[in-house]
Amino acid sequence: MFGNRRFVAIGATALLGAAALAGCSSSSEPAASSTLGTAQLPAPVMIAPDQTEASVKVGNFIVFNVESLAGTTISTDKPELLELSQAKEEGGAEFNPGAKALGVGVAIVTVTNPDSSTRDVTVTIT
Numbered sequence: 001m002f003g004n005r006r007f008v009a010i011g012a013t014a015l016l017g018a019a020a021l022a023g024c025s026s027s028s029e030p031a032a033s034s035t036l037g038t039a040q041l042p043a044p045v046m047i048a049p050d051q052t053e054a055s056v057k058v059g060n061f062i063v064f065n066v067e068s069l070a071g072t073t074i075s076t077d078k079p080e081l082l083e084l085s086q087a088k089e090e091g092g093a094e095f096n097p098g099a100k101a102l103g104v105g106v107a108i109v110t111v112t113n114p115d116s117s118t119r120d121v122t123v124t125i126t
Contacts, residue, residue, distance in 0.1 A: 071114030
């Protein structure tokens with residue numbers, strides 16, 4: 001009799017274990033997705049070649065559309081507010097000049113074209 005109880009206890013434990021494993025197996029319902037890596041960055045603020053003003057939030061990126069990447073540079077009077085990146089070609093891809101907004105304030109970005117002509121863009125960062 002004592003042997004039967006032991007057998008029933010082992011059998012019940014095995015069944016509970018199997019049920020728990022079945023709960024972990026695949027099902028027709030999609031698994032809950034992880035939130036890691038799903039955060040989306042805001043779209044960059046695009047500056048047209050004739051645009052002279054822009055507004056962005058801290059952390060946003062700005063892209064300056066230019067006629068020619070080669071020989072075009074940008075500079076700013078407030079490097080503490082805007083982290084600049086120059087136009088470049090890398091790995092067969094072309095990148096317009098751009099900036100990342102670092103702090104609240106107003107900065108002027110000067111776009112210098114290959115022919116040495118310039119234009120200023122006033123960037124307000126909130």
